[in-house]
Amino acid sequence: MSGYEARFKVWRGDAHGGGLEDFRVEVNEGEVVLDIIHRLQATQAPDLAVRWNCKAGKCGSCSAEINGRPRLMCMTRMSVFTREETVTVTPLRAFPVVRDLVTDVGFNYRKAREVPAFVPPAGVGPGEYRMMQEDVDRSQEFRKCIECFLCQDTCHVVRDHEENKAAFAGPRFLMRIAELDMHPLDAAAESGVDRKRTAQDEHGLGYCNITKCCTEVCPEGIKITDNALIPLKERAVDRKYDPLVWLGSKIRRRSSAG
Amino acid sequence: MATGTEPPTTERHPRAGGVRAAGRAAIAAPHLRTDRWWLAPAATAAGLLAFVVYSTWRAFAGADYYAAPYVSPFYSPCLAENCEPMKGGPNWEIFGSWWGISPAIIILVFPLGFRLTCYYYRKAYYRGFWASPPACAVAEPHKKYTGETRFPLILQNIHRYFFYAAIPVAGILTYDTVLAFRDERYDWGHMGLGTLVFVVNIVLIWAYTLSCHSCRHIVGGKLKHFSRHPVRYRMWQFAGKLNARHMLLAWTSLASVALADLYVYLVASGVFEDPRFF
Structure with missing residues (x-):
């Protein structure tokens, strides 16, 4: 699989309000959703808040909801989505939000x-x-x-x-x-x-x-x-x-x- | 982190409860799932509804439930005087002549209670019929939720008593299956297509019954030290292997019991004759 430009919607905001923000971002073979969130931080949204640690599915930090389903961002491969699909990433919706993808657990x-x-x-x-x-x-x-x-x-x-x-x-x-x-x-x-x-x-x-x-x-x-x-x-x-x-x-x- | 970047188009709190509660991420949609999450609860509800309609019709019909040597599992044991006579069959007139309606109603209470309080079926109908929740991470429509903490749902805790009752019921259906190795003149050592239907049904009924979560608890799950009870540990392991397929067994045994009844109905009502193997 060669690289492509994916469509993302990422929730941005805090406890007072916020919404889904559209991004177009590069995706390469073998990447997971957390890689894409990091690329967004590096290239388009330097203040995007995200909690992560091991990137190996063992620390339990990068929990989020991807296309409405609670998942670990580091364990969700981009290959499970089609290239045409818009991937929506939001914080966990059962807990109070701190900022962007970070919630108060x-x-x-x-x-x-x-x-x-x-x-x-x-x-x-x-x-x-x-x-x-x-x-x-x-x-x-x-x-x-x-x-x-x-x-x-x-x-x-x-x-x-x-x-x-x-x-x-x-x-x-x-x-x-x-x-x-x-x-x-x-x-x-x-x-x-x-x-x-x-x-x-x-x-x-x-x-x-x-x-x-x-x-x-x-x-x-x-x-x-x-x-x-x-x-x-x-x-x-x-x-x-x-x-x-x-x-x-x-x-x-x-x-x-x- | 102050960077001067403002959030995009915003939604403000408060809006409502649940996932829209104040303090949580402001997202108006009750869920953001893009898959066909509705398919599983819809299929479950349709399947259960089809069985309820069919079994209600058959249970109240009070006719075409015996075609020698087969008795419908819905009418076994048949405990009233108005039962059709079955030679060597499971008709014991415990309820006498005062029972006027279909005799199936007497015995069906037990398998119905067993399945109604079953941990798998609870999941199925809570999701399929009550949308509590309709699917994972899909907001449920109810404003209040107390689960199984109050009447009537606290009665789900009597599941193990229905499990106890399910064992003799399965035993009687096993007896019916043995009787199915006769021919229509009650001579032993014969087999027809109906016998095969009954054998498949009883295997599935036993597998479903023994895969029950209460069974798994009773045979060994309640123990703290398996090492002190090696036989019960083996039994718990066996029940656990079946239990992993509890959903599959719940559906297949539900279908097989309905098909066994349908087979008897079709033979008894003269739609076709039971093909005999020997």
Whole structure:
């Protein structure tokens, strides 16, 4: 593929207002959208604000919406678009905009702080943790998260309903709760923190209607809905809505299975 | 960074909620997707609607559901006195003679509840019928959203009980499939095209049932230490492999159960005779 001149629309502005600005910009073989944004900075819009870092799909910084779809700019090849197509790049639309393509993702950091951290097991010191691989496989899938917040951006619970931000942690942090609840050494239950119950009561798991957009946009390919959110919903059912499980736990006098 | 470059034609806040909320990037369009995002929810809604129309007609018809040795899966087990007699078949008159309407209604509550509360079908109808959301990053039309936190949608949490009920129902359909290895005079060791239809249907019904997210949780997903429960770990892995195809199995089993019923209807109503293999 030889170079060509592409048509771009890039959102420019800040919290007070803004709009889509038209550009025509050179594109060369093998380039990604972030390359084109950098070329715009270098040649036509030196004050264009964009957050980026690794350019390898691992830092989660360059999240944006490309033709209306939440994507990492560094992982979106220009070859997926036709030469005639106008490529529209906007900031994430679920979060307050700072300037141009940069948004304030502080919501996510607030939600992260609300999730109780890993509770070390009693009598096991740092460096003494021993776990079987099959016991940590599930949690390790969730540890692939690069915190790009594309799942938080696309989730309609907060994207379309600002008022739900107070009650709903979002898929990334519900997945964090699932990761800890499935962790073989997490001793939260012994310390009085019931992650299953609080996922529903305090982090808004019930708002999730499992429409899988978080899974669709995840650049790490984590099966957020099937492997984290739905299992967490089932665990919450164990605690709150299943009288048989409740009865079983009373008879056997144990709070959680194996 | 002050460079003197002013933003282009601007839109001002505030405009409305959601993606147009104050503070977010001022973009009037509810979405900027350029692909055919509407195709999937439209096709889903059309498919589900077609099944609802067909199954409602067949469930209330109360006729042409038995053509020896085949019984329609919509009418099995048949639990009222007004059922057609089926030799060795699944008709047990538990509901007696007072049940006046189609006997299918008694049993269909369970598979209906199983599919209605299924995690895949929830996604399908929330997107297809309720546009919540219609597609990813496409603004939904509702002003308020509480998800599954309140009545009636909080009842989705009873999905596992419908899963429990789905197992005996699938067991009875398996029994029907075994009975399909008879001929129209009830002699064993025969097979017709209908037998093949029933075998395909029951394989898909079991695969769909065992791929259920609640099943995956119950057989092993609820455990914290797989290493202490190797058998349940294997079962969880098996359920997980099926679960990855839950959507595919949901659709194929929905189609196969409708086709099995249609086959019985066509044979029972005399449209054609069941081609016998042996």
